[in-house]
Amino acid sequence: xxxxxxxxxxxxxxxxxxxxxxxxxxxxxxxxxxxxxxxxxxxxxxxxxxxxxxxxxxxxxxxxxxxxxxxxxxxxxxxxxxxxxxxxxxxxxxxxxxxxxxxxxxxxxxxxxxxxxxxxxxxxxxxxxxxxxxxxxxxxxxxxxxxxxxxxxxxxxxxxxxxxxxxxxxxxxxxxxxxxxxxxxxxxxxxxxxxxxxxxxxxxxxxxxxxxxxx
Amino acid sequence: xxxxxxxxxxxxxxxxxxxxxxxxxxxxxxxxxxxxxxxxxxxxxxxxxxxxxxxxxxxxxxxxxxxxxxxxxxxx
Numbered sequence: 001x002x003x004x005x006x007x008x009x010x011x012x013x014x015x016x017x018x019x020x021x022x023x024x025x026x027x028x029x030x031x032x033x034x035x036x037x038x039x040x041x042x043x044x045x046x047x048x049x050x051x052x053x054x055x056x057x058x059x060x061x062x063x064x065x066x067x068x069x070x071x072x073x074x075x076x077x078x079x080x081x082x083x084x085x086x087x088x089x090x091x092x093x094x095x096x097x098x099x100x101x102x103x104x105x106x107x108x109x110x111x112x113x114x115x116x117x118x119x120x121x122x123x124x125x126x127x128x129x130x131x132x133x134x135x136x137x138x139x140x141x142x143x144x145x146x147x148x149x150x151x152x153x154x155x156x157x158x159x160x161x162x163x164x165x166x167x168x169x170x171x172x173x174x175x176x177x178x179x180x181x182x183x184x185x186x187x188x189x190x191x192x193x194x195x196x197x198x199x200x201x202x203x204x205x206x207x208x209x210x211x212x213x214x215x
Numbered sequence: 216x217x218x219x220x221x222x223x224x225x226x227x228x229x230x231x232x233x234x235x236x237x238x239x240x241x242x243x244x245x246x247x248x249x250x251x252x253x254x255x256x257x258x259x260x261x262x263x264x265x266x267x268x269x270x271x272x273x274x275x276x277x278x279x280x281x282x283x284x285x286x287x288x289x290x291x
Binding site for chain 2: 110112128138140144145149151152184189194201204
Protein backbone atom coordinates (compact mmCIF):
# COMPACT_ATOMS: atom_id res chain seq x y z
CA UNK A 1 0.00 0.00 0.00
CA UNK A 2 2.80 2.40 0.99
CA UNK A 3 4.55 1.72 -2.28
CA UNK A 4 1.42 2.52 -4.24
CA UNK A 5 0.96 5.84 -2.41
CA UNK A 6 4.62 6.76 -3.00
CA UNK A 7 4.29 5.90 -6.67
CA UNK A 8 1.15 8.02 -6.97
CA UNK A 9 2.92 11.00 -5.38
CA UNK A 10 5.87 10.56 -7.76
CA UNK A 11 3.50 10.62 -10.76
CA UNK A 12 1.83 13.77 -9.45
CA UNK A 13 5.21 15.48 -8.99
CA UNK A 14 6.38 14.53 -12.47
CA UNK A 15 3.16 15.70 -14.11
CA UNK A 16 3.36 18.97 -12.20
CA UNK A 17 6.95 19.49 -13.35
CA UNK A 18 6.09 18.78 -16.99
CA UNK A 19 3.05 21.10 -16.86
CA UNK A 20 5.17 23.93 -15.42
CA UNK A 21 7.87 23.45 -18.06
CA UNK A 22 5.30 23.38 -20.85
CA UNK A 23 3.55 26.49 -19.60
CA UNK A 24 6.75 28.52 -19.43
CA UNK A 25 7.76 27.41 -22.96
CA UNK A 26 4.42 28.46 -24.42
CA UNK A 27 4.45 31.88 -22.81
CA UNK A 28 8.06 32.66 -23.55
CA UNK A 29 7.33 35.44 -26.01
CA UNK A 30 5.00 37.25 -23.65
CA UNK A 31 7.30 36.81 -20.72
CA UNK A 32 10.14 38.40 -22.66
CA UNK A 33 8.32 41.72 -22.48
CA UNK A 34 9.55 43.37 -19.33
CA UNK A 35 6.17 44.54 -18.11
CA UNK A 36 7.65 45.80 -14.90
CA UNK A 37 9.60 48.33 -16.95
CA UNK A 38 6.48 49.91 -18.41
CA UNK A 39 6.56 53.45 -17.22
CA UNK A 40 3.66 54.22 -14.96
CA UNK A 41 2.85 57.70 -16.16
CA UNK A 42 -0.53 59.34 -16.06
CA UNK A 43 -2.43 60.45 -19.17
CA UNK A 44 -1.42 64.09 -18.69
CA UNK A 45 2.27 63.25 -18.73
CA UNK A 46 1.84 60.92 -21.68
CA UNK A 47 0.02 63.66 -23.58
CA UNK A 48 2.99 65.98 -23.01
CA UNK A 49 5.34 63.30 -24.32
CA UNK A 50 3.20 62.84 -27.43
CA UNK A 51 3.10 66.59 -28.05
CA UNK A 52 6.89 66.75 -27.66
CA UNK A 53 7.25 64.02 -30.30
CA UNK A 54 4.90 65.78 -32.73
CA UNK A 55 6.81 69.03 -32.23
CA UNK A 56 10.20 67.65 -33.31
CA UNK A 57 11.52 69.37 -36.40
CA UNK A 58 12.59 66.47 -38.61
CA UNK A 59 10.48 63.53 -39.77
CA UNK A 60 13.14 61.04 -38.65
CA UNK A 61 13.16 62.52 -35.12
CA UNK A 62 9.38 62.51 -34.89
CA UNK A 63 9.20 58.88 -36.01
CA UNK A 64 11.92 57.75 -33.61
CA UNK A 65 10.31 59.61 -30.72
CA UNK A 66 6.90 58.05 -31.42
CA UNK A 67 8.35 54.56 -31.68
CA UNK A 68 10.25 55.03 -28.43
CA UNK A 69 7.00 56.13 -26.82
CA UNK A 70 5.24 52.99 -28.06
CA UNK A 71 8.02 50.81 -26.73
CA UNK A 72 8.09 52.55 -23.35
CA UNK A 73 4.35 52.74 -22.79
CA UNK A 74 3.18 49.64 -24.66
CA UNK A 75 0.42 51.53 -26.40
CA UNK A 76 -0.25 53.00 -29.84
CA UNK A 77 0.86 56.55 -30.43
CA UNK A 78 -2.20 58.69 -31.11
CA UNK A 79 -0.82 61.83 -32.66
CA UNK A 80 -2.29 65.23 -31.85
CA UNK A 81 -1.58 66.31 -35.41
CA UNK A 82 -4.52 66.80 -37.75
CA UNK A 83 -2.80 64.86 -40.54
CA UNK A 84 -0.84 61.58 -40.52
CA UNK A 85 2.93 61.98 -40.86
CA UNK A 86 2.90 61.05 -44.55
CA UNK A 87 0.26 63.68 -45.40
CA UNK A 88 2.09 66.59 -43.76
CA UNK A 89 4.03 67.78 -46.81
CA UNK A 90 1.52 66.89 -49.50
CA UNK A 91 -0.57 69.34 -51.47
CA UNK A 92 -3.63 67.07 -51.30
CA UNK A 93 -3.58 66.56 -47.53
CA UNK A 94 -7.30 65.84 -47.19
CA UNK A 95 -7.25 63.17 -49.88
CA UNK A 96 -4.30 61.55 -48.11
CA UNK A 97 -6.04 61.65 -44.74
CA UNK A 98 -9.21 60.24 -46.25
CA UNK A 99 -7.33 57.22 -47.61
CA UNK A 100 -5.98 56.51 -44.13
CA UNK A 101 -9.32 56.89 -42.42
CA UNK A 102 -11.14 54.69 -44.94
CA UNK A 103 -8.53 51.94 -44.63
CA UNK A 104 -8.56 51.87 -40.83
CA UNK A 105 -10.77 48.78 -40.53
CA UNK A 106 -8.65 46.79 -42.98
CA UNK A 107 -5.77 46.53 -40.51
CA UNK A 108 -7.93 44.55 -38.11
CA UNK A 109 -8.40 41.86 -40.77
CA UNK A 110 -5.94 39.09 -41.62
CA UNK A 111 -4.60 37.26 -44.64
CA UNK A 112 -6.70 37.30 -47.78
CA UNK A 113 -9.48 39.33 -46.16
CA UNK A 114 -7.01 42.13 -45.48
CA UNK A 115 -5.88 42.06 -49.11
CA UNK A 116 -9.48 42.22 -50.34
CA UNK A 117 -10.15 45.15 -48.01
CA UNK A 118 -7.10 47.11 -49.28
CA UNK A 119 -8.12 46.54 -52.88
CA UNK A 120 -11.67 47.64 -52.19
CA UNK A 121 -10.44 50.87 -50.54
CA UNK A 122 -7.99 51.50 -53.39
CA UNK A 123 -10.92 51.21 -55.83
CA UNK A 124 -10.17 47.91 -57.53
CA UNK A 125 -12.91 46.51 -59.76
CA UNK A 126 -11.05 43.22 -60.21
CA UNK A 127 -8.93 41.08 -57.93
CA UNK A 128 -5.63 41.63 -59.75
CA UNK A 129 -3.99 44.83 -60.95
CA UNK A 130 -3.18 43.27 -64.30
CA UNK A 131 -6.92 42.79 -64.99
CA UNK A 132 -7.77 46.41 -64.27
CA UNK A 133 -8.31 49.03 -66.95
CA UNK A 134 -4.77 50.02 -68.09
CA UNK A 135 -5.75 53.71 -67.87
CA UNK A 136 -6.45 53.26 -64.15
CA UNK A 137 -3.61 50.95 -63.18
CA UNK A 138 -1.30 53.79 -62.18
CA UNK A 139 -3.80 55.44 -59.80
CA UNK A 140 -4.98 52.14 -58.33
CA UNK A 141 -1.48 50.82 -57.73
CA UNK A 142 -0.44 54.05 -55.97
CA UNK A 143 -3.17 53.85 -53.33
CA UNK A 144 -2.77 50.08 -53.01
CA UNK A 145 1.00 50.27 -52.46
CA UNK A 146 0.53 53.03 -49.87
CA UNK A 147 -1.85 50.78 -47.94
CA UNK A 148 0.56 47.85 -48.19
CA UNK A 149 3.43 50.01 -46.95
CA UNK A 150 1.32 51.12 -44.03
CA UNK A 151 0.64 47.47 -43.24
CA UNK A 152 4.37 46.77 -43.25
CA UNK A 153 4.88 49.75 -40.95
CA UNK A 154 2.25 48.40 -38.54
CA UNK A 155 4.10 45.08 -38.32
CA UNK A 156 7.36 46.84 -37.51
CA UNK A 157 5.72 49.09 -34.94
CA UNK A 158 4.27 45.99 -33.30
CA UNK A 159 7.74 44.44 -33.21
CA UNK A 160 9.16 47.54 -31.56
CA UNK A 161 6.35 47.65 -29.01
CA UNK A 162 7.03 44.00 -28.18
CA UNK A 163 10.76 44.76 -27.90
CA UNK A 164 11.70 42.36 -30.68
CA UNK A 165 12.98 45.17 -32.90
CA UNK A 166 15.50 47.80 -31.88
CA UNK A 167 14.12 51.39 -31.97
CA UNK A 168 17.03 52.77 -34.04
CA UNK A 169 16.84 50.09 -36.73
CA UNK A 170 13.04 50.10 -36.72
CA UNK A 171 12.76 53.88 -36.99
CA UNK A 172 15.15 53.88 -39.98
CA UNK A 173 12.82 51.42 -41.73
CA UNK A 174 9.65 53.33 -40.80
CA UNK A 175 11.25 56.59 -41.96
CA UNK A 176 12.05 55.02 -45.34
CA UNK A 177 8.50 53.62 -45.60
CA UNK A 178 7.11 57.10 -44.93
CA UNK A 179 9.43 58.61 -47.52
CA UNK A 180 8.20 56.13 -50.15
CA UNK A 181 4.54 56.66 -49.27
CA UNK A 182 5.01 60.41 -49.54
CA UNK A 183 6.73 60.07 -52.93
CA UNK A 184 3.96 57.81 -54.25
CA UNK A 185 1.16 60.10 -53.07
CA UNK A 186 3.02 63.13 -54.45
CA UNK A 187 2.89 61.46 -57.87
CA UNK A 188 6.62 60.73 -58.27
CA UNK A 189 7.56 58.43 -61.13
CA UNK A 190 8.34 54.72 -60.89
CA UNK A 191 12.01 55.40 -61.72
CA UNK A 192 12.31 57.48 -58.54
CA UNK A 193 10.33 55.14 -56.31
CA UNK A 194 11.98 51.85 -57.26
CA UNK A 195 15.43 52.76 -55.87
CA UNK A 196 13.78 53.87 -52.62
CA UNK A 197 12.07 50.50 -52.37
CA UNK A 198 15.40 48.81 -52.99
CA UNK A 199 16.84 50.79 -50.05
CA UNK A 200 13.89 49.75 -47.93
CA UNK A 201 14.52 46.08 -48.67
CA UNK A 202 18.15 46.51 -47.57
CA UNK A 203 17.14 48.26 -44.36
CA UNK A 204 14.68 45.47 -43.55
CA UNK A 205 17.37 42.88 -44.27
CA UNK A 206 19.75 44.66 -41.84
CA UNK A 207 17.02 44.84 -39.25
CA UNK A 208 16.26 41.12 -39.54
CA UNK A 209 19.94 40.23 -39.30
CA UNK A 210 20.24 42.31 -36.14
CA UNK A 211 17.27 40.45 -34.66
CA UNK A 212 18.77 37.07 -35.60
CA UNK A 213 22.05 38.02 -33.90
CA UNK A 214 20.32 38.83 -30.66
CA UNK A 215 18.28 35.62 -30.62
CA UNK B 216 11.30 -4.10 -3.58
CA UNK B 217 9.52 -6.47 -5.87
CA UNK B 218 7.64 -5.08 -8.86
CA UNK B 219 4.16 -6.47 -9.17
CA UNK B 220 2.13 -6.42 -12.41
CA UNK B 221 0.14 -3.25 -11.61
CA UNK B 222 3.26 -1.23 -10.79
CA UNK B 223 4.90 -2.36 -13.99
CA UNK B 224 1.92 -1.20 -16.06
CA UNK B 225 1.87 2.17 -14.26
CA UNK B 226 5.57 2.71 -14.89
CA UNK B 227 5.23 1.86 -18.59
CA UNK B 228 2.25 4.23 -18.95
CA UNK B 229 4.24 6.93 -17.17
CA UNK B 230 7.17 6.56 -19.56
CA UNK B 231 4.81 6.78 -22.57
CA UNK B 232 3.16 9.88 -21.10
CA UNK B 233 6.47 11.63 -20.42
CA UNK B 234 7.72 10.75 -23.89
CA UNK B 235 4.53 12.06 -25.50
CA UNK B 236 4.65 15.33 -23.60
CA UNK B 237 8.35 15.79 -24.41
CA UNK B 238 7.75 15.50 -28.16
CA UNK B 239 4.63 17.65 -27.94
CA UNK B 240 6.51 20.60 -26.40
CA UNK B 241 9.53 20.08 -28.62
CA UNK B 242 7.22 20.34 -31.65
CA UNK B 243 5.61 23.52 -30.32
CA UNK B 244 9.02 25.17 -29.92
CA UNK B 245 10.02 24.21 -33.45
CA UNK B 246 6.90 25.87 -34.88
CA UNK B 247 7.67 28.99 -32.82
CA UNK B 248 11.17 29.20 -34.32
CA UNK B 249 9.93 29.07 -37.92
CA UNK B 250 8.23 32.48 -37.74
CA UNK B 251 9.57 35.53 -39.49
CA UNK B 252 10.80 37.93 -36.89
CA UNK B 253 9.20 41.09 -38.20
CA UNK B 254 5.72 39.69 -37.90
CA UNK B 255 5.00 39.56 -34.21
CA UNK B 256 1.33 38.78 -34.44
CA UNK B 257 0.02 35.35 -33.64
CA UNK B 258 -0.50 34.55 -37.29
CA UNK B 259 1.21 31.93 -39.44
CA UNK B 260 4.34 33.72 -40.53
CA UNK B 261 6.41 31.22 -42.40
CA UNK B 262 6.89 31.40 -46.13
CA UNK B 263 3.86 29.22 -46.78
CA UNK B 264 1.50 31.30 -48.81
CA UNK B 265 -2.20 31.16 -48.07
CA UNK B 266 -2.99 32.66 -51.43
CA UNK B 267 -5.99 31.70 -53.48
CA UNK B 268 -6.17 32.23 -57.23
CA UNK B 269 -7.46 35.74 -56.78
CA UNK B 270 -5.97 37.26 -53.65
CA UNK B 271 -2.71 36.94 -51.80
CA UNK B 272 -2.48 36.70 -48.03
CA UNK B 273 -0.72 39.52 -46.23
CA UNK B 274 0.30 37.87 -42.99
CA UNK B 275 4.07 38.15 -43.08
CA UNK B 276 6.37 41.02 -44.00
CA UNK B 277 7.79 38.96 -46.88
CA UNK B 278 4.34 38.51 -48.40
CA UNK B 279 3.68 42.25 -48.15
CA UNK B 280 7.07 43.11 -49.69
CA UNK B 281 6.43 40.77 -52.62
CA UNK B 282 3.00 42.29 -53.20
CA UNK B 283 4.50 45.82 -53.13
CA UNK B 284 7.24 44.82 -55.54
CA UNK B 285 4.71 43.43 -58.03
CA UNK B 286 2.35 46.40 -57.69
CA UNK B 287 5.12 48.95 -58.23
CA UNK B 288 5.44 47.68 -61.81
CA UNK B 289 2.09 49.29 -62.61
CA UNK B 290 3.24 52.78 -61.62
CA UNK B 291 3.97 55.21 -64.41
